[in-house]
Amino acid sequence: QVQLVEYGGGLVQAGGSLRVSCVASGRTLRSYNMGWFRQAPGKERELIAAITLLGGSTYYSDPVKGRFTISRDNNKNTVYLQMNSLKPEDTAVYYCAADPRWDKLLSRSGDYWGQGTQVTVSS
Numbered sequence: 001q002v003q004l005v006e007y008g009g010g011l012v013q014a015g016g017s018l019r020v021s022c023v024a025s026g027r028t029l030r031s032y033n034m035g036w037f038r039q040a041p042g043k044e045r046e047l048i049a050a051i052t053l054l055g056g057s058t059y060y061s062d063p064v065k066g067r068f069t070i071s072r073d074n075n076k077n078t079v080y081l082q083m084n085s086l087k088p089e090d091t092a093v094y095y096c097a098a099d100p101r102w103d104k105l106l107s108r109s110g111d112y113w114g115q116g117t118q119v120t121v122s123s
Contacts (some may be wrong), residue, residue: 002026002112004096009117016086020117022079022096028055029098030074031113035105036081038092038119045095049081059106063089086121094116094119 008020022034026037035050051060058070069082094117095112095121106112 002029002032004098004112004114006094006096006114006117009094009119011120011122012086014088014121014123016121017082017084018086018119019080019082020094020119021079022111022114024077024079024098028074029072029077029079032098032100033102034070034072034079035097035099035110036068036070036079037095037097037108038090039095039116040089040092043092047106047107050102051079052102057102080111083119086119088121088123090119091113091121092119093117096118 003025006022012018021055039045050062050063051070055072067085072079096114098112099105099110
C-alpha cells in the first residue's frame with residue numbers, strides 16, 4: 001500500500017508560479033511511475049504530466065507543455081510539479097497518482113491516489 005498526500009496548492013495570479021508536491025508513505029516511491037492529474041469543475045479528470053520510475057522519461061499534455069515540469073526525488077519519496085506561467089484555465093484540483101505500469105498512467109488510471117490539492121489562478 002502507498003499513501004499519497006499532495007501539498008502546495010493555493011491561490012496565485014495569472015502569470016505566476018506554484019509548485020505542488022506529492023509525498024508518499026508506506027512503500028518506496030521508486031517502485032512506481034507517477035502522474036499528476038487535474039479536474040476542474042464540470043470537467044473530466046485529465047492527465048497532465050507523468051514521470052517514469054527513475055525519472056528517465058516524462059509525459060506532458062499539450063495544455064501544459066512548456067509551462068509545467070514534473071520531477072521526482074526518490075530519496076525523499078516525493079514527486080513535484082512546478083507550474084509556471086499559470087493561466088485561469090489551470091484552476092482545478094490537482095491529484096497525484098502512482099502505478100507500477102507506465103501504460104496504465106497514460107491511460108488516466110492508477111493504483112494509488114492522493115486526496116488532491118486545490119489550485120486557483122485568478123485573472
